[in-house]
Amino acid sequence: MAATLCRILLPKQGWLPFTQCVRHGSKSVTRHKRPLHFLKQKLMSVTRYIPPPRPAPIGAYPRQTIRDQEDDPFTMLVKKNLKSVFQESKMIAVVQNSGSTADEMMLLKYKLHKHGITVKFFPNQVMRSFLKDSTYSNMAPLFIGHTVLFISKEPKVKEMLSSLRTSRHMLLLGACIENTLLSAQGVVSYSKLPSVAVVQGELVSGLTLLTSQTAAMLQRHPAQLSALLQQHVKQQSSEGAPKAQEAT
Amino acid sequence: MFSIIKAAVGGLTALCRVNGHQQGLLHGHLKVLAAGLKTHDIPPDHSDVVLPDRRKLKFVNKMPNFKKAKKEMKNLKDIQGPATAANAFTKGEFAIVAMGGGYLHWGHIEMIRLTINRKMDPKTTFARWRVNGPYKPVTRKGLGMRMGGGKGAIDQYVTPVRYGRFIVEVGGKVELGEIQRIMTEVAQKLPFKAEVFSRASLAAFQKKHADMEQNNQNPWTFKEITLGNMLGIRKVLSPKDLCHNGRFAGKFHLPWRV
Numbered sequence: 445m446a447a448t449l450c451r452i453l454l455p456k457q458g459w460l461p462f463t464q465c466v467r468h469g470s471k472s473v474t475r476h477k478r479p480l481h482f483l484k485q486k487l488m489s490v491t492r493y494i495p496p497p498r499p500a501p502i503g504a505y506p507r508q509t510i511r512d513q514e515d516d517p518f519t520m521l522v523k524k525n526l527k528s529v530f531q532e533s534k535m536i537a538v539v540q541n542s543g544s545t546a547d548e549m550m551l552l553k554y555k556l557h558k559h560g561i562t563v564k565f566f567p568n569q570v571m572r573s574f575l576k577d578s579t580y581s582n583m584a585p586l587f588i589g590h591t592v593l594f595i596s597k598e599p600k601v602k603e604m605l606s607s608l609r610t611s612r613h614m615l616l617l618g619a620c621i622e623n624t625l626l627s628a629q630g631v632v633s634y635s636k637l638p639s640v641a642v643v644q645g646e647l648v649s650g651l652t653l654l655t656s657q658t659a660a661m662l663q664r665h666p667a668q669l670s671a672l673l674q675q676h677v678k679q680q681s682s683e684g685a686p687k688a689q690e691a692t
Numbered sequence: 693m694f695s696i697i698k699a700a701v702g703g704l705t706a707l708c709r710v711n712g713h714q715q716g717l718l719h720g721h722l723k724v725l726a727a728g729l730k731t732h733d734i735p736p737d738h739s740d741v742v743l744p745d746r747r748k749l750k751f752v753n754k755m756p757n758f759k760k761a762k763k764e765m766k767n768l769k770d771i772q773g774p775a776t777a778a779n780a781f782t783k784g785e786f787a788i789v790a791m792g793g794g795y796l797h798w799g800h801i802e803m804i805r806l807t808i809n810r811k812m813d814p815k816t817t818f819a820r821w822r823v824n825g826p827y828k829p830v831t832r833k834g835l836g837m838r839m840g841g842g843k844g845a846i847d848q849y850v851t852p853v854r855y856g857r858f859i860v861e862v863g864g865k866v867e868l869g870e871i872q873r874i875m876t877e878v879a880q881k882l883p884f885k886a887e888v889f890s891r892a893s894l895a896a897f898q899k900k901h902a903d904m905e906q907n908n909q910n911p912w913t914f915k916e917i918t919l920g921n922m923l924g925i926r927k928v929l930s931p932k933d934l935c936h937n938g939r940f941a942g943k944f945h946l947p948w949r950v
C-alpha cells in the first residue's frame with residue numbers, strides 16, 4: 445500500500461521534490477550583498493543586538509542617598525553641650541510643645557526653676573545624630589516634632605508633673621531618669637513611689653516583725669502571758685479533735 | 693671707500709634699530725617666561741626582540757609549479773565564513789587582518805611586497821607573509837564568446853582569503869605609529885576590507901565582540917531560533933547560517949551582528 449501511494453505521489457522514477465523552495469537569482473557568495481528573503485529580514489531584525497541601557501551622565505540627577513557629611517562647627521558645639529547635659533543631669537524629660545505662647549512658657553520656666561529644673565531647646569536632627577552614637581539611642585523615637593527638654597540634677601518628678609498638669613500645651617512623652625528610660629505612664633508611677641528611706645524602713649520592719657512581737661509579749665504582765673498560752677492550748681486541742689472526727 | 697664704510701655702518705645701525713623695534717613689540721619686559729620641567733615617557737624596550745636574517749617580504753610566484761595544470765570548480769565557499777588558519781599572531785607585533793572574504797591575485801601580492809619592502813627599514817623591522825602564493829586556478833572564456841563550448845582556459849591563479857585571516861605580519865624594534873601608515877596604505881588597496889591591528893588592539897577587538905555577546909539585552913538569538921527551526925525559518929536559510937549565526941552574508945562580515 446505504501447508503495448502504491450508513493451507511486452501516485454512520485455510520478456517519475458527517481459524524482460524528489462526540491463528541499464528548498466526559495467527562488468534565487470545568484471549564488472550564495474556574490475560581489476554585491478544579496479537581497480534577503482523577507483522572512484530572513486524579519487529574523488535579522490528580531491535577533492538584532494540590543495545594547496544595555498546607558499547610565500545617566502554624572503550630574504544629570506541629584507543624589508538620592510544622603511551621604512554622611514561632616515558636622516559643621518555649630519552642630520559640634522551643640523553636641524558638646526548635649527554631652528555635658530547627659531552627664532550631669534539625672535532626669536531628662538522630653539515634652540511636646542504644641543503651640544504655647546511666650547508668657548505661658550515664661551511662667552512654666554519660672555515655676556520649674558524654683559525646683560531646679562531647666563528648660564532646654566535642641567534641634568531634633570542634631571539630637572538624633574548625637575543619640576545614635578551614644579548609649580541613649582533608644583530615646584531617638586521621642587524626638588519627633590516640637591520637643592522641649594526638661595533637665596534637672598535631682599529627679600523632681602512630682603513637681604514637674606504638677607506644673608505640666610496646669611499647662612495646656614505641654615505633653616509629656618517620656619523621660620530618662622537615672623539612666624532608665626520611662627514612658628509617660630512610667631513617670632507617673634515613678635512619682636507615686638515612696639522615697640527610698642520609707643521603703644527601707646518598711647523592709648526592715650517586715651523582717652523584724654516576729655521578733656519585735658515576741659519581745660512586746662514578754663514585756664507584758666506574766667498573768668496575761670499565761671492566759672494567752674492557755675487559750676493557745678485550747679485552740680490546739682479543739683483543732684486536733686475536729687481533725688480526728690473528720691478523719692474518722 | 694669711506695663713504696662705503698659709512699653706508700655699511702649706517703645700514704647696520706638701521707638693522708639694529710629695526711631689531712630693537714621688534715624687541716619692543718615682543719614685550720619681553722611684560723611677559724614672564726617660566727622654565728618648566730618636561731617629563732618624557734620611557735621609550736619601550738626592544739632589547740629582547742630578535743630580528744630574523746631575511747627581513748623583507750619574499751618574492752611570490754605567479755603560479756604554482758605544475759607539470760599539468762588542472763581546472764578547478766569555482767568553490768566559492770573558500771571565501772565564506774571566518775578563517776580558522778593564520779588568524780593569530782606568531783612572531784610579529786602588527787599585522788594586516790582581512791575584515792571580509794576575497795581573492796588575492798598576483799598583482800595584489802606584488803603591490804604589498806613592493807610597498808612594504810620599499811617603505812620599511814630593514815635594520816629595525818621585519819615582515820612575514822601570512823598568506824600563500826596563488827594556487828587556485830581561475831578560468832575565463834575569451835571576450836565575446838557565447839555560452840557553451842566547454843569550460844574556459846585558466847586565466848590566473850588566486851589565493852582565497854577569509855574574514856580574520858592575516859595577510860602580512862610585521863615586527864621588530866618598532867612601535868605602531870611608525871608602521872601604521874605604511875600598512876594602512878597597503879590595507880586600503882586590497883580587494884576586501886582590511887585593517888591594521890597590533891596584538892593588544894586585536895585582543896581588545898575580540899573582547900569587544902565577546903562583551904557584546906554577553907551583554908546583549910535581546911532575549912531572542914539567531915542561534916536559538918535556527919537550531920530549533922522555529923517557525924520553519926530554515927526554509928529560507930542556508931546550512932551555513934547555522935554555523936555563522938547571522939554574522940556573515942556571503943563573503944561579507946556584518947560587524948553589527950552579535
